[in-house]
Amino acid sequence: MKFKFDSDQEYQVDAVESVVGLFDGQAFVRNQLTMPTRATFQVVPNRLDLTPDQLLANLQKVQGNRGLDQDDKLETLAAKVETLRGEEDITFPNFSVEMETGTGKTYVYIRTALRLFETYGLRKFIIVVPSVAVREGVKKTLEVTKTHFDKLFGKPPYHFTVYDSARKSQASGFALSDGIEIMVMTIDAFKRAETVIRQSREGLDPPIYQLQETRPVLILDEPQNMESDLSVSAIASLNPICALRYSATHRNAYNVVYRLTPFDAYRQGLVKRIEVASVVQQDNENLPFVRVEELNATKRTVSAKLSVHKLMATGKIQEKPITVRSGDSLVEKTGRAEYEGFVVDEINPGSGFIRFANSQELAIGGEQGSDRDAIFEAQIAFTIEEHFRRQRRLKEHGIKVLSLFFIDKVDNYAPDDGKLKLMFVKAFDEIKQRYDEWKDVKADDVQKSYFATKTKKTGETEVLDSTGKTKQDDEAFNLIMREKERLLSFEEPVAFIFSHSALREGWDNPNVFQICTMREVGSDTERRQQVGRGVRLPVNQDGDRIRDEQINVLTVIASETYERFVVALQSEIEREYGKEGVPPPPPNQRKRKTIKLRKHFLLKPEFKELWEKIKHKTRYSVQIDTAKLVADTVVELDEATISKPRITVSKANIRVDQAEDFFEPIVLSGAKTAVDLAGRYPLPNLFEVMESMMENTSPPMRLSRRTLLEVFQKTAKRCEATENPHEFAITAVNILKAKLADQMVNGIKYEKDGTWYEQTHFADEIQTWEDYLVPSEEIAGVGGTHLYDGVKWDSPTIEKPFAESLEKMVNVKLYIKLPHWFTIDTPIGRYNPDWAIVMDDPENDEERLYLVRETKGSLDLNDLRPDERRKIICGRKHFGEALSTSYQVVKVAEELPDGGV
Template sequence: MELILQKNLPHQQRAVDAINKVFDGVEITKPRQFFENPIINLSDPNITQNINELQKSLPSEYRSSSPAEDVLNLDIKMETGTGKTYVYTKTIYELHKNYGFNKFIIAVPSLAIKAGTGQFLKDAYAKKHFTDVCGYGTEIEVGILESHKKKKGRFFFPSVVSDFVKGSTQNSKKIYVLLVNMQLLAVRKNGMLSRDDYDSGVEGFFRPFDALGATKPIVIIDEPHRFSRDQKAFKVILDELKPQSIIRFGATFPETSTGRGKNRITVKDYQNLLYDLNACESFNQNLIKGVAKEHFEPISKRQEKVRITSINSRSSVNFQHKKQDERTKTYTLQKDDSLSIISEAFEGITISGISASEVIFSNGITKSTGEELDVDIYMTSYQEQMMRLALERHFEIEKSNFCGRNFKIKTLALFFIDDIASYRETEDGKEPYLLKSFERLLKERIEIEISNLSGQEEEYKKYLEESLANISACHGGYFAQDNSDSDEDIAKEVDAILNGKKQLLSFKKPDGSYNTIRFLFSKWTLKEGWDNPNVFTIAKLRSSGSENSKLQEVGRGLRLPVDENGNRISNEEFQLNYIVDFTEADFAQRLIDQINGELPQASPLTKERIEEVAAKLGMTSEELFRDLYIKQYIDWERNIKTDARDAFFAEYPDFAVGLDSGKVKDRNRDRAKPVKIRKAAYNDIKELWERINQRYLLFYDKDLDVNMEDVVLSILEAENVFTDVTMTSSREIVKSDGSEMSILSESGVQYIISKIIPYNEFLKRIMQGTNIAITTLHQAVSRYTNKNGMIKPEHFNENTVSIIIQKFQEWKNENLQGRFHYAKSSTPVGSTALSFEDGSPRREITQGRIGTKLVEGTPSDKYLYDSYAYDSPLEKNNIMADIEKVVVYGKIPRSSIAIPTITGGMYSPDFMYIVKKRNGEKELNIVVETKDVENKNSLRGTEKANLECAKVFFDILSKNGYKIYFRDQLNNRQMAQVINEVLGE
């Protein structure tokens, strides 16, 4: 197939015309040298006049023209997917045709964009379009600058630079374009373009930068947000290439800031913006696909997940804990550590083994680096359900695109993943779990689709049958390390994905067989520069961080599709399915906030809008206009004045729809920093600290008599132990009402999760999570089936295992209180979170160990640390309260004290205090657990059990000769009250 470009699309032609008109009537003289561009008189007043005239169609805040002193700066803003590359290519042809310019340098930020741009400029279909269809009769000669390669001990002057410079401006049939990526623009001593020790040169120049600058080029910058003016690459363009004009084309532009603190103002760095095709207009005009975000709701509504990020030499495991709307936290756990350190949902589950690439948990589950543990249903594959949903959405669209019209559209889906080892086999032969799951799900889905086809869909059936016959041919991956891989099959796969756009869009191979590859896997390497119009589904199986541009993320799927003949389809509404996990449930809202936030703040009010608001306020439109003008909220042309915007919306909120105040936000987060431990304060609290860090073991009382088989039977007979597990998706469509973006909720899907576990493995996993003997478990299951009937095979699954383990923990919490005791271990204290092995204090501690939030100011000298770090408002109140009788106090570092509990985990309280008695003679030791809840009824079972265990533990310490008062503090009490109660005793 050949891609067919369309000429004179209005949204593209307006941008080309705008640049052309800047030079209308401007003095442009013939070049003095054959290798030069024509010379622009940058001081010609027509330039400013033309720019001012062009900017009349823009919002007032964009109407600023900067004089062209040494270089003429021009900006074109076009949203991703609307054809920037086409527009600047056509601009090159137009500027050559109308003004004789034929030396252009295109600067791009990355190799991927350079590859895509070079492919477009060189491709036969593009050349044919501009030469024949558009009638330019001129050919672009493209030189692509690559990194320097040394030959036989010598460096040769770059041939593409030589060819570019020698190209004559006298040749009306040739345009010379040099394509260069940002990295090659660096000025280094031995840099490719900056060195001057070549054996030969061009036109008397031995330094490539000097030769290029002598051509007086026009420089085109693609993706300008990657070329901010304070970056080295941009300065090199100005100082070394010495262009007459810099024309920037992008969806996003860099920002500049003035002022500090609250007075800081951040604005987009537009330089003579001529055309603004923003995201809102692109959606409104159906120039790009719409977006439908979808995610699965967590089954138990716990919106959190844990991922294994890396394994450290078989000794420890790094985890990442992500909660919605909270900062991601990292943990490092060792063998035998409890996962409850990360989340109480994992209470009772520990790490039982660590290999080079896997972690073995106490319930028998094994997970690899990159895999996720779903907190709400432990170990159920959330990612697998996301792939299942992506396939369902894909085949909905694919069937419509194949059978629902006179022409067929090849439908692609893109999966972003975390770890290449989950998709490709590694040298150690480990099975790629994500790939195996995907191929199984794809096979199941295709079989369902084939069974549902009618007799009139025979051709699509053949396409699916050929897909089913070779599942592995349906998908491919591209990752950065593929560039150095020597495997021939991988090289072909990468070439097809990265460079074979037409191949991916074709239904047939050259031999006439079906080309079934349409599911692509990548690790964010397919982003800017990789442009395939037929991506209809993106499944984000990895987290990118909440601060990424949402428009950049969906950008790979926004382009309007092309059919099997290469024709762009623009007379229909298409939609991109964007599937995320529950931690990005607000993705659609963030996307429309970004789109609406980029709308001009000083957009003019329409007459209709003024009439509408005036009627609501009981005024005439003339009266309302007069009031707004007198108060200096708007000018005569109804433009909102930027400096009065907030006051205007505060007094007239009816006008504020779709335009949020403070659209530019500083989202840089405070990074966790070390907090100093005050040596004097530590010395005052040292004895208490060392006592509570002593190791104790938990033992159950000898007279404990429990029939465990009866206990297990009662758990099995509890409600909702053996049930189907369902996951429901939430779908939101980004829509436009003509002036702003909004969200339309739509019904999602509901899946029953069924991952059957063999019966022996089922019992083994429960045993590992509860320490109940397998024979006991089997006898209880047998009694259950005799009494209640056979258990469905599909109910022997991971979810049932998790529920049984959880209910056993609940049983222990309720029934083992008061039936255990502690005994001191012979293990020495050793080093701690606050001290070294010899007992001397550490200098500092990581802030995250004592609190994720910071308060400005210096704490009282009584406080153990030099900074206010806290997690909850109640903790903040405790830290900042200066209580008279307190000698010293401090936040106990997270998970630093290991009190064993009946839940199977370890417990660590929150605060420690040294307090003087009322007569001032004796000091009291107080340890406090802080809970930001109203009363004890709000505590979960595990929390209550931990508190009860802590009371027993500190009673044992007191009986052993060191009196410690342990108290809990709920939200309705202040710390001073807690301390006074202890003093009263």
């Protein structure tokens, strides 16, 4: 099987011609053998006759044609470099091509080199790569495209080689050749002074001098990994006429000449569509959960951003981000006693870890508290099953399916008893029984790994977490990196590949359809790079690209929710492309507005009388029937669903909004239980957990342990309590607090406590947004009756029209949108009523009505949230019984007495 290539893909041609256009006006350079001054060698060099101003004009023209922002200067890099003539200042322009992973970046820059020779006679090219893995991928592409380019360009005289320091004549051959020379080098091969290429040998000049004198065109592959000062200096040491920078994830995009964003590639069907299978824990707060999102250092502070399971005021436990510094306690930050011992001991951004007083240490991206092994089991099983299903569907199309696993630690797989290897074998042997075509296949035959190795002094071979910069050349490396065609053949049984980090860049295979990410994402771009290993369009057994969108789908099996995956993927793209790749946030059109207190209103008799009626504070008393509380709680608790802790899998397709550059998940399947976790965890002191929840949720409440014990003894859910104690505690406490609140509210009694609110609490001015304001203005003798010259409303459908109506009512003499500090104590928290109104009594022209009104969307209290309903009941008793003031719930102003006037 041989790969086939399409020379007519418009986006690739555009990328090539954008670079060719940079040199418009350059005369064709014939081969010319020269001997540099003081040299012991000859070279056939490149030559660039264009001035910087001409290059800049060409750059701007190309950018204009491609719809890119036009730069006002050439982006150059410079360094002092040792040359034949001594130390020189070398400066060279840089041009960037941004192409999404999987769209043929390597093909494009090889074709670009051939076009530059065809058009201008440029013939010396050095491809600089950051790692051995990338180097081997480039070499492979050069090999498999040779026949294609020979046909496309009429067999041009081009030769490619991979730099080898042991080949003494390699630099000389590159320099002397009058054909097209393409040399592939890792940055490490010439970065440091002690490298062979920089050394004199047998009285001859260092080989790098020969490369310098050819004035090569540099092609930088994945240049974001070559941004250090040492790397820049090394690149300058090649004395290039320019550097062409190719990446999907540039760190610095110098003079961009072509851009194919992830969204462009996705919309045009140039890469596989992505779907995410989320493998996550649900209903499991039995272990203290911590995930390290960020480690930050400023001149004054060191902090960490963590995700934790926080006890919310509502009684629910939710995953929330928090920021911590040294000495912070997670018990205090979360309101949960389960985090006892999690006090921040050290935050070390340099080394990338946070350590707690209980000796727990987590690296950035790491987490604890989730049942990682159970998640791994579910991920592996889902990946195998998905692989089997997809291979069955695609076999008739001649497509071999591959699955790629990014694992957390090599030690979890490499040994014979590595837990991930054992999990894979167990799942494979179980699942294959349901697929006849796999029943006789052995798990050992279908899996390979790519890990770096080191030979110890004892002769033992140690397997290491991969770096991608080793020179290891074992069987797996050959198969995965150099023999892509063999791996795509049905005759080759290997279909499941395990790696650590070396495959982040430099390796991809078009037929990867499943990527299982069992390691934490630790950098801004690693998620895109991991996904990038599988987005290339697949090929069949004849080497033909498949362009069927129903086939071209990559499934990422991730240990996070698809919402989190999509948000993070989007964020990585935003960090890279900024305004040019994603839509900018909508501009804030709102304007600040100040509303002012009408101080003279405080002197009006209407205000004084109203204030005298409503200003008084009260205290309340309640009565509790414990037997009824327990009985009512048990009835509802017995009917409640208390889910078992479990690992679930759900799937969502990721699509790009057609109007805007934005990823959004479209749910394909609901959560299905993959692993049951019931009974795996030690039973905590259930009553301590329930007491803590009672006291640390809003409003805090206390019950005796005897009452809690009685609920436990009488409920039919005792089995569920042992299977998922925290879920039982949350459910029971929420029911207890609701029943307790109902009892307290229904029997509450208020009385004045002898204190009151002072009118001096009214602020002279209130800041708000102009579009959150109803002006209070007198027009034709009506309106202008609010205590302030405007009303700051909270609801556009209820409060705003209510205020607008009050401003139009002639019988309203004064009204107040009661401020946030005007509250009433209730057993379920403080209550801030909406409105206080003074209006004419329609039945007695000489009298005034002094009213307190709550505005809601429904007059039926059963339609309201429980706490809203309870607070309204308290409001009625506070105002009606203790203060003898009319209090009601209304929807619209027309429900006020004679509200139609």
